[in-house]
Amino acid sequence: xxxxxxxxxxxxLSARAGFADNIAISASIDKNVAALDxxxxxxxxxxxNVSNLPNPVLPDMxxxxxxxxxxxQSLSITNGQMSSSLIFRYTLVPKNVGKYSIRPITLQYEGKxxxxxxxxxxxxxxxxxxxxxxxxAGAPASTAKNLFITAEVDKGTAYVNEQVVxxxxxxxxxxxxxxxxxxxxxxxxFWTEDTAPKNYYSNVNGAQYMVTEVKTLLFPTKPxxxxxxxxxxxxxxxxxxxxxxxxxxxxxxFFSGGRTQVVRTNExxxxxxxxxxxxxxxxxxxxxxxxxxxxxxxKKSSRANEPVTLSIVIAGTGxxxxxxxxxxxxxxxxxxxxxxxxxxxxxxxxxxxxxxxxKTIIVPLTAGSKTIKPVEFSFFDPKERAYRTIATEPLPxxxxxxAQGSSPNLPLAxxxxxxxxxxxxxxxxxSPVAWESYGGYLFDKPWFLALNAFPLxxxxxxxxxxxxxxxxxxxVAFARRLRASSAxxxxxxxxxxxxxxxxxxxxxxxxxxxxxxxxxxxxxxxSADGLTTASIAEILISKKVPPESVxxxxxxxxxxxxxxxxxxxxxxxxxxxxxxLTGETIARLEKxxx
Amino acid sequence: MKKIFVGLFLLLVSASVFAAxxxxxxxxxxxxxxxxxxxxxxxxAGVYENLLAQKELNASLYYNLGDAYYKTQRYxxxxxxxxxxxxxxxxxxxIRFNLNFLRTFVKEPVEPFPEILLxxxxxxxSLNELTALCSxxxxxxxxxxxxxxxxxxxxxxxxxxxxxxxxxxLSGWLFVKYDREVSSREAIVILGPADVRNGPGFExxxxxxxxxxRKVAVLGGKDDWAAVGLKNEGLKGWLEKKYLEEI
Numbered sequence: 001x002x003x004x005x006x007x008x009x010x011x012x013l014s015a016r017a018g019f020a021d022n023i024a025i026s027a028s029i030d031k032n033v034a035a036l037d038x039x040x041x042x043x044x045x046x047x048x049n050v051s052n053l054p055n056p057v058l059p060d061m062x063x064x065x066x067x068x069x070x071x072x073q074s075l076s077i078t079n080g081q082m083s084s085s086l087i088f089r090y091t092l093v094p095k096n097v098g099k100y101s102i103r104p105i106t107l108q109y110e111g112k113x114x115x116x117x118x119x120x121x122x123x124x125x126x127x128x129x130x131x132x133x134x135x136x137a138g139a140p141a142s143t144a145k146n147l148f149i150t151a152e153v154d155k156g157t158a159y160v161n162e163q164v165v166x167x168x169x170x171x172x173x174x175x176x177x178x179x180x181x182x183x184x185x186x187x188x189x190f191w192t193e194d195t196a197p198k199n200y201y202s203n204v205n206g207a208q209y210m211v212t213e214v215k216t217l218l219f220p221t222k223p224x225x226x227x228x229x230x231x232x233x234x235x236x237x238x239x240x241x242x243x244x245x246x247x248x249x250x251x252x253x254f255f256s257g258g259r260t261q262v263v264r265t266n267e268x269x270x271x272x273x274x275x276x277x278x279x280x281x282x283x284x285x286x287x288x289x290x291x292x293x294x295x296x297x298x299k300k301s302s303r304a305n306e307p308v309t310l311s312i313v314i315a316g317t318g319x320x321x322x323x324x325x326x327x328x329x330x331x332x333x334x335x336x337x338x339x340x341x342x343x344x345x346x347x348x349x350x351x352x353x354x355x356x357x358x359k360t361i362i363v364p365l366t367a368g369s370k371t372i373k374p375v376e377f378s379f380f381d382p383k384e385r386a387y388r389t390i391a392t393e394p395l396p397x398x399x400x401x402x403a404q405g406s407s408p409n410l411p412l413a414x415x416x417x418x419x420x421x422x423x424x425x426x427x428x429x430x431s432p433v434a435w436e437s438y439g440g441y442l443f444d445k446p447w448f449l450a451l452n453a454f455p456l457x458x459x460x461x462x463x464x465x466x467x468x469x470x471x472x473x474x475x476v477a478f479a480r481r482l483r484a485s486s487a488x489x490x491x492x493x494x495x496x497x498x499x500x501x502x503x504x505x506x507x508x509x510x511x512x513x514x515x516x517x518x519x520x521x522x523x524x525x526x527s528a529d530g531l532t533t534a535s536i537a538e539i540l541i542s543k544k545v546p547p548e549s550v551x552x553x554x555x556x557x558x559x560x561x562x563x564x565x566x567x568x569x570x571x572x573x574x575x576x577x578x579x580x581l582t583g584e585t586i587a588r589l590e591k592x593x594x
Numbered sequence: 595m596k597k598i599f600v601g602l603f604l605l606l607v608s609a610s611v612f613a614a615x616x617x618x619x620x621x622x623x624x625x626x627x628x629x630x631x632x633x634x635x636x637x638x639a640g641v642y643e644n645l646l647a648q649k650e651l652n653a654s655l656y657y658n659l660g661d662a663y664y665k666t667q668r669y670x671x672x673x674x675x676x677x678x679x680x681x682x683x684x685x686x687x688x689i690r691f692n693l694n695f696l697r698t699f700v701k702e703p704v705e706p707f708p709e710i711l712l713x714x715x716x717x718x719x720s721l722n723e724l725t726a727l728c729s730x731x732x733x734x735x736x737x738x739x740x741x742x743x744x745x746x747x748x749x750x751x752x753x754x755x756x757x758x759x760x761x762x763x764l765s766g767w768l769f770v771k772y773d774r775e776v777s778s779r780e781a782i783v784i785l786g787p788a789d790v791r792n793g794p795g796f797e798x799x800x801x802x803x804x805x806x807x808r809k810v811a812v813l814g815g816k817d818d819w820a821a822v823g824l825k826n827e828g829l830k831g832w833l834e835k836k837y838l839e840e841i
Contacts, residue, residue: 426695427688429658431627435620438652438682441776442725452729455736462740 023048025056025107027116029092035124036179039196040092041069044105044116047085056088059103063123064092065182069196073342075359084342091196094123095179147172149233151185151265153218159273161288161319162382164190164218165350168231168265171202171209180235184216185228185268191319193217195347215350219288219319223274230264237261275380281389283327287379289318293326295375295392304402307337307361312375312392315355320345323356326377333370337361364399371396477525484522488586491515495579505563505570512582513560516553519586523593533557545592552585619650626658635665653683660692669700670784670806674839677782677809681775681841684717700807703826716767721775724768731760779812781822781838790831794819801831812840 023046030041044056058066069091075084094100099122104115147170154165166185197214220226237260275288291314298309314323325339337360345354364370374391381388442448472479495511514528517536521528524539533554540550559578563570626641639662645655660675676693683689705713719727735757742750786806791798794816804810810822813830820838823830 424695426661426664426692429627429630429661430654430688431624432620432652432654435623435650436652436654437619437650442722448725448729452732455733459736459739462743466743 023107023109023112023114025105025114025116027102027105027119029102029119029121032120033122033124034094036094036097037199038094040064040094040121042090042092042102042119044088044090045085046088046107047083048109049083054107054109056105056107058090058105061092061102063095063098063100065095065179067091067093067194067196070345070347070354072344072346073357075340075342075357084340086342092121093179093197094121097123097125099123145171146174147235147237147261147263149231149263149265151228151231151268153228153268153270156269157271157273158220159288159380159382160220160223160275161191161286161322161380162220163289163318163352164220164270166216166218166228166268167350168214168216170212170214170233171204172212172235173207173209174237177236180233182214183232183234185231185265187216187218187228189221189224189226189272191219191221191322193219193347193352195350217347217350217352218270219322219352220270220272223272225269225271227267227269230267232262232264234260234262276385276387279387281378281387283376283389284378284380284387285324287318287323287377288382289316289320289379290381290383291316291318291323291377291379291390293375293377293390293392295372295395297372297395297397300396301398301400302364303400304364304367306402307363308397310360310362310372310395312358312360313355314358314377317351317353318379319352320354320356321352325358326375328360328362328375329373331362331373333366333368334362334364337363364397367399367401369396370399480522480525484519485586485590487522488515488519491518492579492583492586499575499579505575508575509560509563509570509578512578513557513564516556516582516586519589520553520593523589533561540589540593543593545589549585549588549592552581553589556582556585619645619648622650623655623658626662630658630662630665635662638662639666639668653679653686653689656682657686657689657692660696664692664696668784669696670782670786670808671839672696673700673702673807673809674782674784674841677780677841680717682720684720690717696807700805702808705826716771716774719771721768721771724764724771728761728764728768731757731764735761779840781810781812781820781840783808783810783833783837784839785837788833788837790822790829790833792831794821794832798832802829804833804837809841810838812838 025044025046027042027044029043031038034040046056067090069089071086071088073084073086099120102119102121104118107114149171150169152167154167158164166187168182168184170180193216195215195217197212199210199212202209202211293312293314295310295312298311302308310328312326314320314326321343325341328336328339339358339360341356341358343354343356345352347353362372372395374394376389376391378387378389380386439445472482491511492515495508495515498508498511517528517531520536520539521531524543526539536557537550537554540553541547556578559574622641622645626638626645629635629638629641639659642655642659642662645651646659656675656679660672660679663669663672663675673693673696676689676696679686679689680693704710735754738750738754738757741747742754783804783806786808787803788806789800790802790804792801804822808824810824810833812820813823814821815835816832818835819832820835821830822833822838
């Protein structure tokens with residue numbers, strides 16, 4: 001039976017596995033043709049019925065600079081089945097002119113590989129983008145620098161995990177032959193989030209510049225003073241150096257029609273303060289920024305044993321990625337399952353904003369009016385320089401008695417207290433203490449067959465015996481006939497004893513005649529008393545006994561009567577002879593009387 | 595009297611010889627187990643195979659050999675071993691687990707539900723246990739008949755009827771089991787994928803292929819070829835005998 005359940009379980013599990021692979025991945029770009037100074041937005045959409053979608057692997061895109069510009073995720077649980085969709089947005093900045101193909105983006109999940117279709121992009125020279133090229137051409141002021149870069153941070157002092165915006169600006173008013181190579185500053189000690197670059201025009205000291213601005217969001221991971229150093233940019237520009245040898249910002253490296261120029265930013269540093277130890281809330285887990293928390297249930301009323309989804313959303317500004325699961329308090333009335341989280345990030349306006357949603361399936365165990373107690377979340381607000389603890393509203397839940405025959409439906413992976421199977425393998429070899437020899441089929445063994453034949457044989461014998469007994473008790477004639485020989489022998493034995501004891505001859509002959517008479521009477525089922533020699537002869541003849549035997553019997557009986565009733569003396573020889581003759585006759589009659 | 599002594603002596607001698615053989619087998623099995631424990635699965639399999647070749651076998655040996663075959667990626671042979679072990683000890687949970695594990699591993703199709711029910715019922719007793727049980731009820735029936743004949747008590751009549759019923763049911767079951775395990779032969783594909791042809795010979799076209807570890811019914815044979823059938827798929831064809839290992 002156990003095996004049966006096991007097989008059923010396997011069946012169910014394999015069926016589940018069958019539709020667990022509903023993962024789809026697709027990629028799209030906002031334009032297939034772009035100018036060198038334009039940006040292309042690549043949107044990658046993943047969807048599937050699993051909670052923890054893995055991150056996709058981007059192919060080698062060496063012809064583009066790739067910036068991640070946010071992700072958004074939605075998560076839903078329907079009938080215990082998790083489904084989620086996740087959109088990653090990347091900004092691609094082309095490096096060179098040409099036709100490029102973005103190779104398939106792959107996703108590995110449970111040993112399977114999912115991939116997108118390849119995408120084609122054509123990059124045209126920058127001049128094709130009309131307005132910008134015209135504006136750049138009209139830049140006159142020869143006294144100003146042709147290109148320079150700057151770096152700045154929005155604040156010089158920040159708390160650990162507080163956002164610092166590092167802004168890199170590239171000013172230029174000459175034509176670049178190729179896209180420049182950017183060596184960023186040293187961001188060691190910071191969690192970084194890049195944003196999409198922006199291009200605009202700006203007037204500096206009366207000269208019109210084309211500006212490329214790249215903002216990097218920094219989150220310090222530990223306190224201390226950090227020097228970010230200088231970022232540098234290597235550009236290939238049109239060669240104006242022969243006309244302008246006094247230009248201070250170039251290196252003498254000449255090419256035909258162009259030269260390479262390296263520019264550096266000023267050095268910037270950030271002083272990172274530790275978070276204050278005083279008044280640190282118990283549940284604080286390192287979140288810094290401004291956050292809000294809200295909670296909701298997917299239904300207002302439920303039944304006991306029926307799952308309800310509790311969603312807790314933490315939204316705000318700050319390093320939302322590192323916000324941990326707020327953790328649900330222990331509730332006696334509910335059973336909790338694993339929490340799945342989804343993340344939405346927006347990097348617009350040079351600030352990391354977003355929301356993280358934690359969905360937990362809870363199963364009310366008893367009926368009644370329940371309240372989901374507030375879930376607390378603590379963070380440090382750097383603006384107010386103080387810790388704050390926020391909590392969800394208490395959520396009412398009406399729980400009705402369980403439906404007939406329902407048991408807790410276990411839709412997702414078990415909670416921490418339950419067994420979790422990692423891998424299944426065959427079971428280990430056996431080491432028996434004794435060798436149990438197997439000798440083949442039992443029904444091939446002669447001893448077994450003999451053993452089984454025995455009861456039948458015994459049964460046959462038993463029934464034969466029973467029949468015999470029945471015959472004996474029911475048939476007197478038969479019984480007497482059987483007893484005849486042994487009865488005769490008894491009398492003969494007695495006669496022999498009399499002879500040996502030297503008893504009177506009359507007694508001896510009486511015993512001998514008695515033996516013969518009893519034998520014949522028993523054999524023919526008549527009374528031995530009142531039998532005469534004549535009647536005996538008659539009986540024997542009727543039994544088809546041969547005449548010589550009949551004569552013998554008559555002879556013996558007459559000799560006996562003679563000795564018994566007449567005063568004749570019998571010699572010892574005579575007595576012995578008659579004894580032998582009687583014995584022989586009885587033996588012969590035994591065969592002849594049927 | 596002398597005869598009895600001679601008989602007893604012979605019995606003692608044969609018993610001691612038997613015991614010696616048993617001790618050696620256990621020793622060899624443990625040798626194989628040591629090799630297995632050290633990860634030398636190939637050598638362990640060799641030791642177990644030697645024991646088998648000496649006709650010294652039991653369920654544990656088949657089970658351990660099955661494990662060793664699995665570890666050396668000989669999945670078809672492993673399935674055959676576990677099948678054999680399961681026939682000797684049908685209620686052993688480890689044997690059952692490994693057999694099911696490998697069946698899933700080699701993607702043996704799941705049997706239809708009535709078949710599962712029948713199989714799990716059939717697997718409650720080994721062939722020998724069933725034979726012995728049948729025999730016991732037959733003895734009881736004979737005894738019951740004798741007692742009833744002697745005593746004519748109603749109770750013995752009911753007892754006899756129950757025994758008769760048991761004998762009939764068990765012998766029917768024995769017949770089915772005998773038919774499944776002895777008369778109709780089953781085999782496991784030990785080399786895969788194996789080409790199953792539409793006739794006994796390479797000149798015939800390939801009808802279908804069988805993966806390693808699949809269980810097939812052996813329907814007949816001709817020279818080096820065996821006719822095999824797949825009940826679930828309703829397929830039939832000819833396969834070279836070297837691809838098969840009969841259970």
